Every structure is written in structure tokens, then in C-alpha cells.
Ligand SMILES: Nc1ncnc2c1ncn2[C@@H]1O[C@H](COP(=O)(O)OP(=O)(O)O)[C@@H](O)[C@H]1O
């Protein structure tokens with residue numbers, strides 16, 4: 281089932297994402313469905329999550345899932361319209377079990393349609409498309425209205441998955457298509473029994489579409505971010521490839537994959553190839569697999585980094601300078617500031633700043649405490665070698681790699697935060713959804729029920745001298761300071777003390793969120809100072825409740 285769309289070998293290794301699947305169920309299938317924005321970096325597993333969801337509901341006759349990857353269809357508005365409609369018909373009739381080509385060409389499309397009403401609806405569109413200068417506004421309107429027609433004709437709820445949604449912006453380069461998002465919004469407002477799930481890898485562009493007040497799609501979607509694997513999820517996936525691998529090596533693989541399921545799968549495949557050549561899986565072999573996958577031209581991680589590097593820089597202005605900056609950050613063992621970069625590149629601070637902004641915007645770097653980090657530590661490692669002409673054999677022996685292996689731990693450093701949107705930003709997103717809801721105090725580690733204030737402003741605060749940073753400073757009827765710690769250790773008293781030191785006098789309430797909870801000492805301290813505390817599970821419950829109350 282769905283075999284052309286979701287390869288059986290991928291179906292077999294699908295791992296984790298239980299919570300996200302539940303969220304999809306709740307948002308898309310509930311009585312009062314909500315449109316969703318699924319976000320996450322490239323290769324974090326967004327498309328696979330959608331495919332798994334579709335597979336699990338393939339027999340559900342009350343819905344029709346339609347998957348469209350906009351990366352494959354935004355060439356011209358005319359082409360977009362044919363394919364946008366064609367994919368919907370493919371999912372109705374082809375069901376992911378046949379090849380889609382006949383549905384994606386205007387000449388054959390109409391012959392695929394068995395339903396009279398649908399065919400009648402398409403005739404004017406086909407005529408329009410055959411004209412020398414078709415009316416693009418009309419074409420786009422018809423295309424965006426099509427899901428509602430499909431819902432009406434089939435009597436099913438249409439779940440419209442639009443993958444790599446940010447690519448819709450390419451249409452705005454064409455005359456008569458500049459308002460494409462506005463047309464979409466109008467159709468979306470009118471459509472009955474259609475639920476939208478948009479998905480994208482370029483975080484800054486997706487945020488501009490969903491969160492900026494001048495965007496026609498502002499505030500239209502509930503946000504579901506996809507994060508890297510936790511160790512337990514990596515471990516589950518690892519054991520599907522190597523059933524009896526010991527804990528230490530599991531930890532090492534998790535470390536070298538940076539929590540990315542894609543990197544992990546590639547490392548595991550390479551390890552198994554080595555094992556097939558008679559080698560035993562040891563710490564050294566894990567490291568050699570990492571190096572071979574990343575630095576040898578035959579490695580898929582190598583190929584992916586090449587692709588990611590090129591495609592990201594294509595989006596950006598000022599190719600040469602950006603490359604120079606990325607190089608410097610990759611090869612320097614110390615974390616670099618803007619002034620460090622300006623000095624080494626002999627450029628003005630202003631010029632470096634605007635280039636760094638661009639690199640943040642296209643999702644390659646992020647900044648914390650005025651230092652710049654790669655978001656993806658593996659890409660950093662790749663740039664450090666391959667952009668300097670160093671590559672290794674596909675199946676290196678121990679002796680081939682001695683220099684690279686001694687440098688490995690120094691060169692491969694995980695950035696200060698995990699891959700992807702930072703947890704701090706995630707928590708700020710949650711705080712922005714507070715709007716007078718009543719919620720049990722136990723989720724905040726206190727006895728009384730609390731009334732969540734409605735904040736007018738939620739920001740990452742930094743004092744002008746740069747000495748004080750607060751992950752979220754929230755202003756409104758109350759002022760809250762919020763700190764987020766996403767480490768594998770529980771937070772201790774010292775951390776709470778330093779948090780209180782920063783926020784004293786500014787705020788009415790303090791909330792500390794720590795993934796692994798708090799030590800006994802920290803709890804005592806929090807109780808005497810009235811600090812609210814939540815761990816990862818409690819945070820998730822808060823998110824669930826906010827979603828349910830909406
Ligand atoms: N839940 C998962 N279980 C197992 N492997 C996964 C999972 N998610 C992603 N992967 C691996 O990572 C690859 C990239 O995932 P994909 O969904 O295409 O990422 P995205 O759409 O976010 O760019 C997949 O082909 C698969 O090998």
C-alpha cells in the first residue's frame with residue numbers, strides 16, 4: 281500500500297514520533313480540525329512523518345489525504361495549476377499505488393477523471409490554459425478552490441499536505457501571480473471540509489509566511505515543530521539495524537548523528553557495509569563510518585552536505601563572502617564573533633554583520649552570546665575538510681585516517697544548542713499562546729490553579745551591555761521571566777539562583793523549564809522563592825491543553 285510514495289524499506293524503519301502522530305490525529309481528524317504548520321530543518325523527518333500518518337489512515341474512508349510537494353511544481357503559474365490539481369486527482373484515483381505521470385500533464389489529465397462533476401469543473405480551466413495568455417488569477421483561484429470541490433464530490437474530509445510550502449513564493453516572481461498567498465487565503469476561508477497542513481524546511485521563510493502580521497496566512501496555523509531525536513529514539517532505530525549493539529556505542533552513534541534520523545540511518549547503513557566486509561563494530565569503526573560517510577565522495581552524507589551547501593547559498597546574496605565566512609567558522613576551533621570575522625576577512629563590521637544575518641536567515645548559522653555556530657555540526661565538519669580539498673576513501677582502514685581520527689573530537693563539536701529551532705524559541709511560541717486560560721498549577725510545580733496571562737510581548741532579552749540574558753521576557757498584565765534548559769541533567773539549585781539573580785526586581789513571576797526536571801535542592805529553593813518549575817513532560821501537557829482549549 282502506498283508503495284510508490286512511501287518505500288517499504290522506509291516503512292520498516294520508521295521510528296519514534298509517537299507524540300507528533302498523536303498531534304496530527306488530534307488536529308487533522310478531530311471534530312473541530314485545526315490547520316497545521318509542521319516545521320523542522322531539512323531531513324529531520326517531516327515528509328516521513330506525513331507518509332507514516334497517511335499510511336496509518338489509508339483505509340479510512342471518511343478522509344482523503346492529498347500530498348503535494350511544492351518543490352516539484354512551482355515552475356510557472358500555469359504548470360503549478362495543472363500539477364496542483366493533478367496531484368489531488370492522483371490521490372483520489374491513483375492512491376499512491378500507481379505512477380503519477382498521467383495526472384501531471386494537461387494532455388492526459390482529463391482522461392483520468394471518472395467523475396462527471398469534477399470533469400465538468402475542469403473543462404473551463406483546460407480551455408483557459410490552452411489560450412496564449414491565460415488569466416492567471418482565474419487559474420489560481422480555480423486551483424485553490426479545487427480541494428473544496430473534491431470534498432463535496434467525494435463526501436470526504438480532504439487533508440491537504442503541502443510539503444516545502446515556502447516554495448510557493450517562487451510564483452510571486454510572475455505577473456498576475458504576485459498575490460498567490462492572498463488567493464490561497466480567500467479559498468481557504470471559503471472551503472468546507474478541507475484541512476490544511478503546510479510543512480517547510482526553511483524556517484525563516486515559513487515564519488515570515490505564518491507569523492508576520494502582513495502575511496495573508498498570518499495566524500492561520502497551529503504550529504507543530506519537529507525536533508531531533510532524543511537518545512531513546514536513536515536507540516530504537518539503531519537496534520533495528522544492529523539488534524545487540526551495546527549502550528556505549530548507541531550513545532556514540534547518537535552523538536555523531538546529532539539527533540538527525542537521516543544522518544543516523546546513513547551511519548547505520550555504512551556500519552553494516554563495513555560489517556559485511558568482515559569488520560567488527562567497535563568505537564573505532566563507528567568513528568570510521570562517520571568519517572567515511574561525511575568525507576568520502578561515495579558517502580551519502582557527503583552528497584547531502586554538498587547539496588545542502590549549494591542549495592542554501594543559491595538562496596543567498598553574496599555567494600563569495602558567505603563561503604569565506606562559513607569556512608572560517610568551520611576551521612576555527614574557537615567560537616567566533618563578528619569582530620573576529622571582520623578582522624580576519626579584512627572587512628568592515630557592517631558588511632560582516634549583513635552577511636552573517638543572511639547566513640542566519642537561510643538557516644545555516646545561529647548566534648548565541650554574540651558567537652556564531654553552525655546549526656548542523658555535521659555540515660560544519662564537512663565544510664572544514666571538503667571545502668579545503670580533503671576527501672577520504674569510501675572504506676578507509678585504520679591507518680588511512682590516523683590524522684583525521686586524532687582531530688575528530690576537536691573538529692566535530694556539537695553546537696551549543698541542538699539541531700533545529702531552538703527550544704527557547706519553542707517555549708516563546710508557547711508563551712505567546714497564553715490567553716487567559718485556566719490551567720492546573722501542578723504542571724507548573726505549584727499547588728494553586730493558575731490563570732495564564734495574555735502577554736503583549738514575548739522576547740529573548742539581552743541587556744545593552746550583553747551581560748544579562750533571559751530566554752523569554754514576557755510583558756502584559758504580568759511580567760514573567762522564563763529560563764529554558766534542555767540538557768540531559770536535572771537543573772540544580774545553582775542554576776535557579778543565577779536565574780533569580782538576573783530577573784530580580786523586573787518580574788512578577790518566574791518560570792524555569794528543564795528537560796530532565798530538578799534536583800531536590802533546586803525544588804526546595806524554588807518553593808521558598810515562588811519559582812514555577814516544569815519538566816519536558818509537563819511542558820508537553822501544557823502544549824496539549826493549550827491546543828485543546830483553542
Ligand atoms: N521517523 C523516522 N524513522 C526512521 N527514519 C527516519 C525518520 N524520519 C526521517 N528518517 C530518515 O531521514 C530521512 C529524511 O527524512 P525526511 O522525512 O525526508 O526529512 P524532511 O522531509 O524533514 O526533509 C528519511 O529518508 C529516513 O531515512
Ligand SMILES: [Mg+2]
Pocket residue numbers: 323326327328443
Ligand atoms: Mg521533506
